[in-house]
Amino acid sequence: MPVAFFWRKAIAGATLALAAAACQSNPETAETNAATTAAASPLTAGTWRGVLATQDQQIPFLFDVATDDGQPTVTLRNGEERLKLDEITTAGDSTTIKLGVFDAALVVRAAGEGKLTGAWVKYDAGKPYRVPLTAEKGAQPLFPVMADQKVLSFDGTWKVSFKDDTGNTYPAVGVFTQTPAGVTGTFLTTTGDYRYLSGQADGNQLMLSTFDGSHGFLFTGRQPGSTTPDNATRLEGDFYSGLTGHETWTAVKDANAKLPDASALTGMKSGQKKLDFSFPGIEGGTVSITDPKYKGKVVVVQLLGSWCPNCMDETNFLAPWYAQNKQRGVEIIGLGYERASDDEATAKRKLTKMKQRLNVGYDLALAGTADKDAAGQTLPQVQKVLAFPTIIFIDKKGEVRKIHTGFSGPGTGQYYAQQNAEFNKTMDQLLAE
Template structure:
């Protein structure tokens, strides 16, 4: 993703402005709605062990997700569950009866308090949004389906690959590929777009309708869809809605198509005419340092440039691949430079966000602060490029420092075979450049 809502609408849900703006400096945890002055520790005690069903309420919709609470060393740990994905949250603090659960590498939190026995209430808060960003949150203990279903209804099959078109409220459209795997009334899958994928989705089928959701700390997504013909056994078309967080909304339509595919991610952007090399020098996340592809460290090596942001879940997926890959392959004569575009113009704050990501994700390659989280701003900071269409974008430099390939977006592990194809293409490109 970049942000997958096509980079146009994705940021509407992220920060009420597409492609993201400057970060607010109000990074202190907020109190949950109605937080009182109960004795310290009451909030943490409300997080009792077990599986919980959380619900975000926005745009008149409920976005459900499951999470597990367990005690680790006498302290609560929360694990978000999105399909096969498990995201562990261990930065949990309590003040009075209010508990703040920091959401991984993202500058966001769930701020909650007890609301009766085995219930929580509070808000999902984004601290780096351009404007105040709070979404009402409630949770109930006890494993439940994400979405209630009627057991006696006929169940259509939505299993398979779909050719999808999303349409924003502004009338603009963009293509996608939907991949769903259904087991009875349970369904998982994702949507791939040219700027990234919508990551791990899970939900239920109820008759001729499906509902899918996800919450990874930065995204809260709800997809609803319906096959128009209730007499069908296998769905052949779908129409529905896509709700993203506080304000993002699109409609979508789909037709069953096992051969559905997107434009080649290696052909969506390139270098400007006459340009062969990137010429930049950005400050390192460490005070006083700088990073440039012309530095002696990179001379004669294959260099991979990762355009990313610590706020970007698709960038998180790519970094989860690149970090261990780099440790295994750096001895072959390959380096990676991560160019961070953050939601703040403050270089110190941006460095702190990227350093937190580096530490939590065990990133061993170099990271620089390159600018603000906006695709047009990113393109201006790298004037040799035609454009920057997505976060992440991956640029491959040969041993001469010349750009040989630009890959837009990243198909993460939630896409199954498409992720495997992505990794195979990545390795093939690096192997080819190393042999030259």
């Protein structure tokens, strides 16, 4: 994921009183209060449509409410993705839904039968971060569409260019699948993908959104000019992210569109072949690349952050891979780069939660803050850190053989499969040496 979006400056604005109260305390506070306050949750079983109101836009998302052992659970739905949320507490008229591994929550209360109001709250943003939220129960389309309107086809692969509000541009590839039920797909960039997007086509308009707990994204696109063709060939649109993130984008249909080689974007500095680091482990002690545990083994060093959805996608691949392959003489070290607002204890707590929820069996250490330049300073042998996540492949001699920038998650389909096949090919080659 382009790091620019992780570091947009949040602006404080007047929002719901409920949201303001929610942001004054850590989610653990609500959990403590809930232990002494008996209250009924406003969440009732069924499908709900939520809407985040930000930047004069509406970012819609769907979620299901169910009951597990007498307790409500919420499952976010993004295309084929299902994200189950089971840390839910109610105190008074306020219900807090913790958003998985992320230090964020939905804080809601009833607003009439089958309706909710509240906010999406991020506790680690450094400044107040509250996005007003409403939700309504009942099967509904993600985006409303006009009836009896000719719909263009946006299906296929697109060569895309994004431009931020400062004029900086970066390349991307859009991949969309369109059916009568709607449009799904994603955008791939050199630093990661925008995960599972879903939405609708309406005339010459394309509307896509996602909400994974850490990010709320809205993409709007349109074919300029005539709506006569059956297939769109050019697009222009806007990309809204959370409170303040905004970019524009243009695209042309191109079945051969591709990104630069992710393994050629950065490397080691001239004359450098080995990493040299020692960081505090999240379970005590230190984790050093020179530890005897790693000597003579193939080692994968993963740069990640618990705040980063692409990093969670990569970890969901690496954790089971390590469990199945560690006996082959391979180790993985996860280096965590957390929010600048976190103290060491808080950062370790977040990484520990991630380790537990994703069943991570390899070593994790706290390496620094979630800033590319700062991360580069913690690994001075590397030319530069371009993205979270990044993977560094080290051979049995302790020498760096390849650095892979970014990660294409399961929402990218064939690109995800190709990337993981390349990972396995690299590991097989290094293990065979």
